[in-house]
Amino acid sequence: MSAADERPFPPGDYPVVVVGSGPGAIQLSYELERLGIDHATISADEAPGGMFRRWPFFQRLLSWTKPYAPEERTTRAFERWDWNSMIAERPEHRALQAEYMDGTSDFPSRPEMEQSLTAFTERTGTRIRYGCRWTATRREPGPDGDRFVVETTDGEYRCRIAIVAVGVAEPWSPSTPGIELTAHYADTRSAETYAGKRVFIIGKQNSGFELASGLLQWAARITLASPSPARLSVVVNSLNGVRARYVQPFEDSALGFGVDILNASIERITRSGNAFHVDLRQTVDGSALMLEADEVISATGFTCPLLDLPELGVATFGQAKLPAQTAFWESATVPGIYFAGTITQGAAGLKKHGMPAFSGAVQGHRYNARILARHLGERHFGMDRDRPAIRPRDLLDYLLDEATGGPELWHQKGYLARVVSLGSDGPRDEGILPLTHALDDGDGDSLILTVEADGAGAIYPVLYVRHDGRTEEHALDSHPLLDFRTTAHRRQLADMLKRVVPGVA
Amino acid sequence: MATRDEIVESLAGMTLFADLSAPQLQGVAGRMDEAFFADGERILRQGLTGSGFYVILDGEVGVVVDGRQINTLGRGEFFGEISILLQKPPVADIVALRPMRCLVLAGPAVEPFLLDHPRVMYRMLQALGRRLTGANRARS
Ligand SMILES: Cc1cc2nc3c(=O)[nH]c(=O)nc-3n(C[C@H](O)[C@H](O)[C@H](O)COP(=O)(O)OP(=O)(O)OC[C@H]3O[C@@H](n4cnc5c(N)ncnc54)[C@H](O)[C@@H]3O)c2cc1C
Secondary structure, three states: OOHHHHOOOOOOEOOEEEEOOOHHHHHHHHHHHHHOOOEEEEOOOOOOOHHHHOOOOOOEOOOOEOOOOOOOOOOHHHHHHEOOOOOOOOHHHOOHHHHOOOOOOOOOEHHHHHHHHHHHHHHHOOOOEOOOOEEEEEEEEEOOEEEEEEEEOOEEEEEOEEEEOOOOOEEOOOOOOOHHHOEEHHHOOOHHHHOOOEEEEEOOOHHHHHHHHHHOOOOOEEEEEEOOOOOEHHHHOOOOOEOHHHOHHHHHHHHOOOEEEEEEEEEEEEEEOOEEEEEEEEOOOOOEEEEEEOEEEEOOOEEOOOOOHHHHOOOEEOOOOEEOEOOOOEEOOOOOEEEOHHHHHHOOOOOHHHOOOOOOOHHHHHHHHHHHHHHHHHHHOOOOOOOOEOOHHHHHHHHHHHHHHOHHHHHOOOOEEEEEEEEOOEEEEEEEEEHHHHHHOOOOOEEEEEEEEOOOOOEEEEEEEEEOOEEEEEEOOOOOOOOOOOHHHHHHHHHHHOOOOOOOO | OOOHHHHHHHHHOOHHHOOOOHHHHHHHHHHOEEEEEOOOOEEEOOOOOOOOEEEEEEOEEEEEEOOEEEEEEEOOOEEOHHHHHHOOOOOOEEEEOOOEEEEEEOHHHHHHHHHHOHHHHHHHHHHHHHHHHHHHHHHO
16 A cells, blocks of 8 residues: 555545545445545544444444345345445455454444454445544535535545535533533443442433443442433334343343333432432422432433534534435535435434334445435436336336345335336336435336334335326235245235236236 | 423423423423424325324424415424324325424324323314314304
8 A cells, every 4th residue: 555545535626525434434435436426535533433443332232243144145135134234336345244253242342343344445445534634614616606615634625515424423411400520421431440339320222221231230229310211122113212232221120120210300410529419300290309329421312523514504403413404315404515324314204103214323324325325426427327127027026025135125114215117118227215205306107115114013015106196105914024025915016016017917 | 403401491382281390391302303304395295104293393384285285384383193193194295384393203102192191182182173163164
């Protein structure tokens, strides 16, 4: 590697600038490179991996990879069984996470995740300028419309399109009186230093329960509190709850052994001597409760470090200050600013039956990145999308195969869709697109296929048929083994299609 | 962007939540998700299943049936409840008429939520009653 390669992308003019070097920026930079879209990727970090260079705190991911899944590692189908690897075109770049697992768990350790991300950048030649921090942003007139000026510690970058993949990992705490006396998740010390302590954790989401689980063997007593009840992923049937890996504190609490899980707002935290006093008010009846603790940790969440983008007009929402986004992850209020990585959870999609997309995790946002790169190529760089024709008699098998194994549909349920247009030249595969875009912005007849979940435990394919300007939703039956390639499903699908696709078998 | 405290304050000023105590309002704010919709974006889609219950914090939406706008809703008003109560897809599109900030409760979470907060359910009934009277008056 030459010295120039080590620090690529010096300040200057680029059509696209990407900020970050976590999985979001890595996947997106890889996709841009593959399409030949000229860009510069910069990051404040010194090496690839983003948040995974530090967290999760207890050094084990909450996303799994099954090295011995029923599909070949080098295939696209394997992606369904691998939540962590970057996705790639060439077989030898696929499923890298499976190579970096020591056999102790299907959840890779944090260092194993970091290794696989590093290996991906090295093997694919994905270039990033490290040690270059974005510090401010302005807009200025350029030769073909407004440009963004991305100010960094290395100098100024000018671009038409800025893609922000800075993660959602900046510690956030509420304004509760005394909160400044507490430590944030980000400042948690090594576990053994909590030996024999009464630990009070503010927050009942995954980060709070990760700490509670990890401290079970050390702490004398653990209390978790927040105003609303905790949801368990296995109860709500989605990732929108505390993950199964962190359920032990619930059992200890239910059986009455040293863990308390409270629904209460925290009124005030004070300190006297070495102890903390926490004043609580119970959600159910407003009654007051006071308890003493030796340690108070705020597991109250994270925000995205968007710097001055809000002043530029980027609208944000929610406690995480996520930017409001279009279906293609562009700022809903400042055109030309796009997002990648976990921030894309800000484009929530339909959330049918309350089921969120998985854009917050690698398994989801890696597909968003691929779609975004293609979208940029078409919209800003005059590229054509490959739209292969599908013979009508192959359509049923194609759709049922996709519904059964298509990794994009499975990881982004009810969010990403396989779209087949039905123009005058017959069915054409338009690829994977955001469902909201396919439903709201599309024109012409088309078939829009998703895999969806109803929140009550059922998972099933849904076909939206757009015909003569109207969209009809048809759910296919579920299947106990989630295999939709059965004769019954074929018949059901054929029934839905026969009106709109002549010649469907 | 609204902080949890600002959301609680907004909720406290809404008729729907007027009977709740401060800790209860905190609980409500924690149970609902904040969402933002850009001008022109669709929030509910006529005929499609699985939608949620929405309370408008800021902005305005249009109620659109078969492409024709029949009503508008603004701050403090809510929508989506009928389709959840009846378990039928919405009979109208709801479209943001300008940037709209709201709180959302997923469809399956609405029943337990209302059972936990009977005073909210009562206020919701009153609001539905008023809408019904309005609709009848318009018809007669
Ligand atoms: C505690 C915790 C645990 C999680 N565990 C998992 C998990 O197990 N599995 C999973 O799939 N997801 C997990 N997530 C979600 C997770 O954050 C993402 O999937 C993934 O890390 C997001 O990648 P990203 O590239 O979007 O952001 P990050 O990984 O956070 O990377 C952001 C990058 O932006 C750079 N950056 C930030 N600001 C600047 C700036 N001003 N200038 C230049 N560079 C900047 C950072 O240096 C970093 O390289 C977890 C999140 C948290 C908070």
